[in-house]
Amino acid sequence: MPINIPQRKAVIQDIKSRGGMVAAVLPIHYPRALLRAFNIFPVEVWGPPRVDVSLGGSQLQSYVCAIVQNALSFIKMGALEIADLILIPHTCDSLQGLTSLLIDMVKPPSPVFPLYLPRGRREEDVIFLAEELQSLYAGLAELTGRRPTDAELLAAIAREELCDQLSGRLYEQRQTLGLGNLDFYRLLRSREYLPAEEFAALAESALAVEAAPLPGTPLLLSGILPEPMMVLDLIEEMKGLVVADDFAGCGRRLYRPGLSPEPFRRLAESLVAAPPDPTRGNAIGDRVQFLVEMAAKTYARGVIFYEVKFCEPELFDLPELRAALKERGLVSLHIEVDINNPLPQQTATRIGAFLEMLNH
Amino acid sequence: MTIINSLKYYWNVKLTGQPFLAWQRRQAESHPKISARWRSDILSPPLKIAARTRELISRHYLEGRYAAGHRPVAWVTSGAPVEILQALGFYILYPENHGALCGVRGAVVELSGAAENAGYSTDICSYARTDIGSVLSGKTPVGRLPPPDLLLACTNICQTVLHWYRVLARHFQVPLILIDTPFVYSKLAEHSLEYVKIQLENSIPAAERAAGRKLDYRRLKEIVQLSKDATELWQEIINRGHQRPAPLSVFDQFIHMAPIVEMRGQKATVDFYAALLKELDENIANGIGAVRNERKRLLWDNLPIWYRLRYFAEYLGEHGICVVASTYTNAWGELAPFMNTQKPLAAIARTYISPILNQGTGYKLATMQRMVTEFQLDGIILHSDRSCKPYSIGQIEQRNRLIQEFDIPALLLEADHDDPRAYAEAQVASRLAAFVEMLDD
Numbered sequence: 001m002p003i004n005i006p007q008r009k010a011v012i013q014d015i016k017s018r019g020g021m022v023a024a025v026l027p028i029h030y031p032r033a034l035l036r037a038f039n040i041f042p043v044e045v046w047g048p049p050r051v052d053v054s055l056g057g058s059q060l061q062s063y064v065c066a067i068v069q070n071a072l073s074f075i076k077m078g079a080l081e082i083a084d085l086i087l088i089p090h091t092c093d094s095l096q097g098l099t100s101l102l103i104d105m106v107k108p109p110s111p112v113f114p115l116y117l118p119r120g121r122r123e124e125d126v127i128f129l130a131e132e133l134q135s136l137y138a139g140l141a142e143l144t145g146r147r148p149t150d151a152e153l154l155a156a157i158a159r160e161e162l163c164d165q166l167s168g169r170l171y172e173q174r175q176t177l178g179l180g181n182l183d184f185y186r187l188l189r190s191r192e193y194l195p196a197e198e199f200a201a202l203a204e205s206a207l208a209v210e211a212a213p214l215p216g217t218p219l220l221l222s223g224i225l226p227e228p229m230m231v232l233d234l235i236e237e238m239k240g241l242v243v244a245d246d247f248a249g250c251g252r253r254l255y256r257p258g259l260s261p262e263p264f265r266r267l268a269e270s271l272v273a274a275p276p277d278p279t280r281g282n283a284i285g286d287r288v289q290f291l292v293e294m295a296a297k298t299y300a301r302g303v304i305f306y307e308v309k310f311c312e313p314e315l316f317d318l319p320e321l322r323a324a325l326k327e328r329g330l331v332s333l334h335i336e337v338d339i340n341n342p343l344p345q346q347t348a349t350r351i352g353a354f355l356e357m358l359n360h
Numbered sequence: 361m362t363i364i365n366s367l368k369y370y371w372n373v374k375l376t377g378q379p380f381l382a383w384q385r386r387q388a389e390s391h392p393k394i395s396a397r398w399r400s401d402i403l404s405p406p407l408k409i410a411a412r413t414r415e416l417i418s419r420h421y422l423e424g425r426y427a428a429g430h431r432p433v434a435w436v437t438s439g440a441p442v443e444i445l446q447a448l449g450f451y452i453l454y455p456e457n458h459g460a461l462c463g464v465r466g467a468v469v470e471l472s473g474a475a476e477n478a479g480y481s482t483d484i485c486s487y488a489r490t491d492i493g494s495v496l497s498g499k500t501p502v503g504r505l506p507p508p509d510l511l512l513a514c515t516n517i518c519q520t521v522l523h524w525y526r527v528l529a530r531h532f533q534v535p536l537i538l539i540d541t542p543f544v545y546s547k548l549a550e551h552s553l554e555y556v557k558i559q560l561e562n563s564i565p566a567a568e569r570a571a572g573r574k575l576d577y578r579r580l581k582e583i584v585q586l587s588k589d590a591t592e593l594w595q596e597i598i599n600r601g602h603q604r605p606a607p608l609s610v611f612d613q614f615i616h617m618a619p620i621v622e623m624r625g626q627k628a629t630v631d632f633y634a635a636l637l638k639e640l641d642e643n644i645a646n647g648i649g650a651v652r653n654e655r656k657r658l659l660w661d662n663l664p665i666w667y668r669l670r671y672f673a674e675y676l677g678e679h680g681i682c683v684v685a686s687t688y689t690n691a692w693g694e695l696a697p698f699m700n701t702q703k704p705l706a707a708i709a710r711t712y713i714s715p716i717l718n719q720g721t722g723y724k725l726a727t728m729q730r731m732v733t734e735f736q737l738d739g740i741i742l743h744s745d746r747s748c749k750p751y752s753i754g755q756i757e758q759r760n761r762l763i764q765e766f767d768i769p770a771l772l773l774e775a776d777h778d779d780p781r782a783y784a785e786a787q788v789a790s791r792l793a794a795f796v797e798m799l800d801d
């Protein structure tokens with residue numbers, strides 16, 4: 001059953017017409033609830049397609065990934081002027097560079113808020129992140145003139161935690177939702193711009209369906225994001241079924257709730273304990289374990305590492321990760337993509353050959 | 361630690377190796393020879409201190425060859441707070457410095473190739489590729505590297521080092537201490553500083569376990585003092601470039617900076633830089649400049665191109681151009697004021713969160729503008745280093761503003777600091793030639 005997902009543009013217009021503010025948020029991890037408590041609606045910017053890349057290219061070298069190139073182009077096109085602020089989590093050297101460039105040089109009309117994410121999972125990392133979130137709160141309070149109470153923060157946290165839980169259930173029931181690869185990811189990724197309430201309603205209606213298990217060779221995807229999204233259709237055409245993923249934008253954001261009743265600490269606990277992600281400094285061993293468990297749970301037969309060109313955080317782990325998975329009987333394929341171009345025929349052929357191999 | 365290893369260490373390092381290296385250095389000092397390839401027509405004779413630099417670097421790697429099983433060994437990132445490890449008696453290896461040495465000796469293509477054959481992409485930093493290739497193949501131009509008992513990664517230069525050290529930690533199966541230093545976009549936040557300090561405090565037990573001894577805080581203070589002394593001397597050395605003609609070029613600095621990077625906190629390093637400063641002062645008194653006929657003065661931004669140091673020194677020297685200052689070498693001196701021995705951990709935290717690479721692109725632009733004035737510069741070469749995104753992103757705009765707002769010629773050169781395969785010989789030569797011509801206009 002096709003799902004009726006509102007368009008991003010319409011959602012933004014609706015938010016604005018209701019007096020809400022919009023935060024353009026760059027990848028990857030950030031506290032949605034903190035923004036919502038200020039009546040700020042996060043709309044994520046993952047290197048949008050169809051931008052004039054030459055705009056970013058005039059200030060960024062060609063060896064910077066397309067997500068960053070596109071984001072800068074998008075900002076320079078004026079496409080983010082609708083946003084009341086830009087939030088950029090500290091994800092990698094390239095996004096760090098972009099943030100700095102925006103703050104010191106480009107100076108877009110909307111204020112830029114950086115957010116440092118600690119690279120460890122120690123108690124000191126949680127304490128630091130809780131303080132970093134408080135400092136973001138102070139900045140947002142100055143921008144909006146509001147000061148949400150702890151109760152308001154906790155209510156926003158509860159809404160997002162419900163969405164996290166629903167996203168987790170979508171993955172659990174993935175094979176009986178009756179959704180093809182593309183529809184499943186369109187639904188999941190709608191959370192990149194939908195308010196929590198709307199996403200929750202969509203997710204619940206999808207979860208209410210109980211369809212016959214989908215056919216196809218079960219496989220996992222890993223990387224930053226499934227773009228260009230045509231890869232999902234392509235996999236389906238080749239009789240592959242994406243049963244779960246380790247995408248930074250999807251599976252790695254299945255946050256568990258924090259434990260603390262104190263809102264900042266609770267948000268920090270949840271972000272720090274998220275599934276392993278190289279951009280948050282997780283050890284390779286944690287990632288191996290995560291992928292192996294995911295494959296066991298979903299009966300996946302192989303992994304496609306679907307990577308954005310020039311993404312160092314992903315590239316460093318790959319050899320060890322693939323070797324460790326192979327030792328545990330999980331074969332993998334590594335593909336690098338340029339998210340601005342359609343998939344080349346050669347990539348399609350390699351995916352086809354990989355799926356064929358999995359079937360024998 | 362075993363007696364056999366200690367005996368080997370004393371025999372090979374203390375009894376034979378070091379005396380031999382000292383003898384070699386004395387020979388070089390008493391009978392200075394200038395290589396036939398040295399362009400004496402355009403460059404002044406090499407600094408006398410060069411023999412001592414060679415000795416110090418050789419001693420360092422010689423010790424490394426025999427350190428395993430005798431001393432605890434730590435591998436650390438170039439901006440890591442090493443004072444605690446120094447005080448605990450670690451032998452400290454800097455894979456980035458080793459990578460630079462491999463670059464100078466032309467070993468990068470082979471070593472990086474070993475990493476690439478194992479699946480590491482050519483799109484990751486060439487220092488990391490060189491190091492991982494050296495680890496996987498066991499090859500190095502310095503004979504042998506001691507395996508680490510401990511790894512220390514500090515994110516104050518880039519996030520790349522953490523990814524790289526995660527690979528090393530998995531390979532060697534040793535503990536990795538992370539000192540995470542939040543990036544300073546505009547103002548250093550108190551909670552960031554406190555975070556670094558707490559990590560330093562919490563790292564001590566793990567470092568003590570790997571060292572097999574307790575940290576002596578008196579010794580730590582002495583080491584912080586030695587680091588501060590060496591760093592201050594290095595800054596003075598760099599500042600001698602204010603003189604006309606400049607007594608040393610950045611190509612000299614790139615070579616003589618090895619001790620300030622990999623031997624901070626040692627008495628020998630302080631003595632070395634005191635001697636270098638003395639030699640520079642003598643040269644200044646005698647009117648000797650690094651480039652014989654210095655007409656123009658430049659700034660270098662970003663890492664050196666290790667495999668082309670000589671080419672740049674000679675090509676620019678031929679045109680009477682001396683590159684007298686660099687944001688890169690300056691980074692090792694500008695932190696001296698933050699070091700103090702009263703509250704060593706707080707001082708270490710402040711020092712190591714503040715390097716230029718951990719600060720915004722506007723700070724770097726302001727540093728370049730200040731250097732242009734202080735060193736009376738005529739132009740800037742910005743090396744856009746394919747490997748080093750944290751240093752390179754922002755350079756295009758920095759160059760534009762230097763040209764527009766500071767009215768100073770600035771050239772952006774695409775290359776890679778260690779991997780010669782990313783260096784387009786003809787293209788660099790023609791862009792450099794056009795730039796030199798423009799300087800004369």
Ligand code: SF4
Nearest residue numbers: 065067092094308311
């Ligand atoms: S794709 Fe990789 S390099 Fe690019 S912004 Fe994302 S994490 Fe950073």
Ligand code: SF4
Nearest residue numbers: 485517518520747748
């Ligand atoms: S060259 Fe740049 S990216 Fe590589 S280790 Fe050094 S600072 Fe990091």
